[in-house]
Amino acid sequence: xxxxxxxxxxxxxxxxxxxxxxxxxxxxxxxxxxxxxxxxxxxxxxxxxxxxxxxxxxxxxxxxxxxxxxxxxxxxxxxxxxxxxxxxxxxxxxxxxxxxxxxxxxxxxxxxxxxxxxxxxxxxxxxxxxxxxxxxxxxxxxxxxxxxxxxxxxxxxxxxxxxxxxxxxxxxxxxxxxxxxxxxxxxxxxxxxxxxxxxxxxxxxxxxxxxxxxxxxxxxxxxxxxxxxxxxxxxxxxxxxxxxxxxxxxxxxxxxxxxxxxxxxxxxxxxxxxxxxxxx
Numbered sequence: 039x040x041x042x043x044x045x046x047x048x049x050x051x052x053x054x055x056x057x058x059x060x061x062x063x064x065x066x067x068x069x070x071x072x073x074x075x076x077x078x079x080x081x082x083x084x085x086x087x088x089x090x091x092x093x094x095x096x097x098x099x100x101x102x103x104x105x106x107x108x109x110x111x112x113x114x115x116x117x118x119x120x121x122x123x124x125x126x127x128x129x130x131x132x133x134x135x136x137x138x139x140x141x142x143x144x145x146x147x148x149x150x151x152x153x154x155x156x157x158x159x160x161x162x163x164x165x166x167x168x169x170x171x172x173x174x175x176x177x178x179x180x181x182x183x184x185x186x187x188x189x190x191x192x193x194x195x196x197x198x199x200x201x202x203x204x205x206x207x208x209x210x211x212x213x214x215x216x217x218x219x220x221x222x223x224x225x226x227x228x229x230x231x232x233x234x235x236x237x238x239x240x241x242x243x244x245x246x247x248x249x250x251x252x253x254x255x256x257x258x259x260x261x262x263x264x265x266x267x268x269x270x271x272x273x274x275x276x277x278x279x280x281x282x283x284x285x286x287x288x289x290x291x292x293x294x295x296x297x298x299x300x301x302x303x304x305x306x307x308x309x310x311x312x313x314x315x316x317x318x
Contacts, residue, residue: 040064041290042094045283047275050174061279065287071259088186097210097286100175101164103311105151118193118309126181134167153310159214183207191300193311208289208314212281219247226274233272241269254288285314
């Protein structure tokens, strides 16, 4: 049975120049077929999409939890849902002030707290509020998942009467996959001055690896027009959505094989969460 798959390249401040990008596809027998992209230009549109009837497995490029050392140091709730509710009630200015004070009180070289999944994934700490502002991405992106009744394996299961269809959300991180092919080579930038030939070549090399099935035991199937769009998208938003889609496909296969955690490690911290596909 095929299942609808979606990869979400998230923005905490979506707008026409930088929308939230969804990549839709289906996988069968180790082949992931890209169907289409969809752009969402506001957080309201994101919330509306999540609430719409339907069933899917999705990979979302935003953190689903905060580092346990940070939460405990701040004396915030250590149960995931209560922690997220507390966090959602803060403004971005309050988050920045609290996190900056935490960092100021820590020694040089260990200012930011990390989750267990961050270092093996090569991901920014989920408390980081600049470059990239993943703390704001969590703040903007996770509460609508809860409100829409999306199941987050290992973290949150909505009440049975809240389900309008089986929606499974997993934390994804495109950089984890990209680095397995490109190493330290950059493949994207939002700065037009950095839209270089080297990054164009890097996107081409990354796509070649995806189409030849070099990652996650899955081969990406593209139309020629889709391939050209991915190579020419210097911001990398469409490509990042596709990388999240691939992580969703990997997880969905494990879910279909009976894994209730969809490939996440059994020992994951139920406060912090885990990035799908990252070895535990």
